[in-house]
Amino acid sequence: MVKKVKAALIIIGDEILSGRTKDANLNHIALWLGRLGIILDEVRVIPDIGVRIIDTVNEVRRSFDYVFTTGGIGPTHDDITAENVAKAFGVPLLLNQEAKKLLEDNLGQGNLSKARLRMAMIPQGASLIKNPVSSAPGFMLGNVFVMAGIPIIMQSMLLDIEHRISGGSKIISKAVHVFEGESLFAEILSEVEDRFEHLSIGSYPFYKGGKYGASFVLRSPIEKDLDRALEDLKARIIERGSVFYDGEAL
């Protein structure tokens, strides 16, 4: 039986929306979830505005199995994720002694300024997510995982999340490529896709080395179907007098 587990990602940050910073987390999280058998089913990028964080978290945490957020958990005034996730859940934001100790151990006891203490303010009932890079933790509350926005820290936090989530059927993907316009294959792609219940075929045109072509990516949680579909597609490509190239990427 095919079990689908779905996640949403909320990227919180004015700097992404203004174009000042290029997001580097979406792709990493997408691939990480894929390896765990979890489908990344929606991403939202929203500004550092309290009500937007509250509304978005509340909307997606009810629609998806897991929700991940990045950004806004540092020490400055524009780091407002923790307080608004607390509001979304209707719980108070409290000084977390465990988080305080992590910061003290890392920064030295005398160096815990008022600003830095903000990073130990965690919603009641949340469990911490370790940050081996710079100690200020993320947290998990319900099905929501709140992480830092800096890629190296975010990636280190994923290590402390993996054991808390369980994936569904892993989606396997295989690809073939052609050096002709994708429109020539539109009909056979559609015919092959229709033959298998959990199969999806994506057609992605490309321009490479001065030549146009297209990659056809077959995805299914059932490897047997995937292999049969791939053979079928290849046979149909040959049948229409075309040439295909194997491999995940060209």
Place this chain on the structure above:
Amino acid sequence: MVKKVKAALIIIGDEILSGRTKDANLNHIALWLGRLGIILDEVRVIPDIGVRIIDTVNEVRRSFDYVFTTGGIGPTHDDITAENVAKAFGVPLLLNQEAKKLLEDNLGQGNLSKARLRMAMIPQGASLIKNPVSSAPGFMLGNVFVMAGIPIIMQSMLLDIEHRISGGSKIISKAVHVFEGESLFAEILSEVEDRFEHLSIGSYPFYKGGKYGASFVLRSPIEKDLDRALEDLKARIIERGSVFYDGEAL
């Protein structure tokens, strides 16, 4: 008077969500909108599923001045954006003679297969967006601009959109940088931000050349305020015995 014009971007594509492809359009569109005085206020990445496209388009087109979509307007079975934008607006999808002629002129009259004709199926009442790269047009319907997902084509379509939209007050940004932890400046950032109505200050920690630091980015539509705020912030940085570095990026 400060006039805010806000836009949302919908990125339609399984390949972004699966991690197979890295999105290259968000940042380009964010910077392009910024130059036009339009605030990119939300981005959503959604899969190639009809009902998701319909619901998302209908939700955001009512909340934002402009909506841009990328992806899903090619010739294959997984290109379902046009038909679902039509459904979102409750209008029929029709063979558009102008679009058909553009394709014929580019591909040659005999080469307009059934699959390629899909690219001339446009919602009733929409106006076309020119695609100088590969001729298959995007379209504008109400406040929604539907564009291709391939970056080079998407970028060429923006040229035919600029004259159809009008921006608000341009947001100007200026930055200073420090080579100390951002938490040390949390209080003064917050104090400076509070002094000006339309000013926002973002604090972005970085790690560069073996050193930690932070960029403080001041943004406002009122240049006079921005300059005063910048001077104020610099004075406060000096006052606390720290050193700042000028420049948009470090």
